Amino acid sequence: MPELPEVETVRRGLHELIIGRVVKKVTHDTPKGFPNAAADVEAFLIGSSVTDVRRRAKVLLIDLSSGYTLVIHLKMTGQLVFVGGARPRSPKPFQTASHRVSNRVPTPLEARAADVSEGLTVTAERFGAGHPNESLIGELPDRSTRVIFEFVDGSHLYFNDQRKFGWVRLMPTLEVPNIDFMKKVGPEPLEHDFTVMEFKERFKRRAKTSIKAALLDQTVVAGVGNIYADESLWGAAIHPLTRVGEVPEAKFEVLYTELRDVMNLAIEKGGSTDKNYVNAEGKKGSYMDFARVFRREGHECPRCGTIIIKFKAAGRGTHICPQCQVLE
């Protein structure tokens, strides 16, 4: 479920944590998740240092000193978790009684990781007690770990992805803008120069589709997913099935403001953790504590007290207040 605020939170975390670190080794178990040829990995990733961590829409870009970039999409359940600091060493970490999943057969990736004496424990203690966003991560790697980046200083970056929809690929930095997705994707909604005029203009060509489908369309505006679509539509009091062309001008302007406000708040709260999402330190985001309608069916609308309902719109679970949000 990582949307723009979640990916941005990960980006900020990684920007603090991995710039300057030099890649020593990469282990991965899914050709689909990491399709690059071993020779390319050896030539352009191993021995390179991280020079920048960027984001475009929901895509993370980790730039390397080799002139290549790791392009990463977390899709629904992807996580990028950095583990540094002192590392307890264990000779057979995947066979110790303390291992969380010790009574099953280690995956090939785990077995390989065991060979290099990994077996780290990511605990709340490691990241400091009292942090508002608790850790969701246990020992890494775990069964969802697809790629492990090891840096020369002994720290690690884990790419976990329970549902395997996400991917990592290595390509020349200069070619990143030529990816089909990058050529089609719409403007960044939180950029200062993204105006309400441009917002309205972008939606015009989708006049006949529903406002929710248009919000989720990455070629209209970048980075909006199901959570912030529902939250911003509630904020603007627009029914998700309203055709774009039928949305009153004034409400469109409110939607622009609501979308930006709700995403900025979400970034401030470290994103939304419904089930899987964690930041670069393995911690949950707390926006869901502030959500007004998303996953709140059966609860009262904070504006009018009407019970929030859930139904399907644009192929997605959709949450509205049936009193505040009516078809135009």
Next chain:
DNA sequence: CACTTGACCTGTCCGC
């Protein structure tokens, strides 16, 4: 071309 639906995956939850 605009728009909708299904596929990709796996873990979880619900009803029987």
Next chain:
DNA sequence: TGCGGACAGGTCAAGT
């Protein structure tokens, strides 16, 4: 207790 099926949603391909 187990099992089948529905469900979760970002993006692309294939369909209308």
